[in-house]
Amino acid sequence: MDSVFKALSDGTRREILNLLKKKDMSVTEINKHFPITMASLSHHLDILKKANLVIAERQGQYIFYSLNISVFEEVMKIFLSFFK
Amino acid sequence: MDSVFKALSDGTRREILNLLKKKDMSVTEINKHFPITMASLSHHLDILKKANLVIAERQGQYIFYSLNISVFEEVMKIFLSFFK
DNA sequence: TAGATATTTAGAAAAACATCTAAATATTAT
DNA sequence: ATAATATTTAGATGTTTTTCTAAATATCTA
Numbered sequence A, B: 001m002d003s004v005f006k007a008l009s010d011g012t013r014r015e016i017l018n019l020l021k022k023k024d025m026s027v028t029e030i031n032k033h034f035p036i037t038m039a040s041l042s043h044h045l046d047i048l049k050k051a052n053l054v055i056a057e058r059q060g061q062y063i064f065y066s067l068n069i070s071v072f073e074e075v076m077k078i079f080l081s082f083f084k
Numbered sequence C: 001t002a003g004a005t006a007t008t009t010a011g012a013a014a015a016a017c018a019t020c021t022a023a024a025t026a027t028t029a030t
Numbered sequence D: 001a002t003a004a005t006a007t008t009t010a011g012a013t014g015t016t017t018t019t020c021t022a023a024a025t026a027t028c029t030a
Helices: A002-008 A011-022 A027-031 A038-050 A069-083 B002-008 B011-022 B027-031 B038-050 B069-083
Strands: A054-059 A062-067 B054-059 B062-067
Touching: A002 A011, A002 A038, A002 B002, A011 A027, A011 A038, A011 A054, A011 A062, A027 A038, A027 A062, A038 A054, A069 B069, B002 B011, B002 B038, B011 B027, B011 B038, B011 B054, B011 B062, B027 B038, B027 B062, B038 B054
Parallel strands: none
Antiparallel strands: A054 A062, B054 B062
């Protein structure tokens, strides 16, 4: 669970998740929204992936990232129980 | 809002919040639950205080910490909207 | 008022983190 | 096969975070 809280503690990563709510995106497409290098973005995506918040799927030349809805809901529940 | 996410990203601080759910506690009392120095704990409490998650109130010799319930609920709402 | 207890502040050291450049890997198109 | 595009990995650097020791401040009790 720590990895989830850690993943959410960074503003860039929270924005990435917000972007992915709207639609799945390739790394290049996500990168257009941030003033950081691909390498740096890739690192953020890795952290989100390891926290199980997103899923990466290659489609040909691109790798598309999407929200891991099921875990997202799981996380929501844990947050709720945390605040209760 | 960033201060709240940051505050919650540390395991010790989340445990402190969990302790305070049960009852208000002085710093010395809280400290019994963690293998860290008073100074270090004081720093964690400061971060929680700045995130508005806890309130500090002096009662004579002691300073008692308690959950800031109203903000806690506010935070819960924001978290929910974040996941929606 | 002096000594004891409770807590915070200051400043330093170590660990974790975000970012970068350069190089590596994977896929597509010519 | 080669060149072009997409993404990740490796390694370095600067910043932030966590923690510590020592000193400062506040309150209580004798």
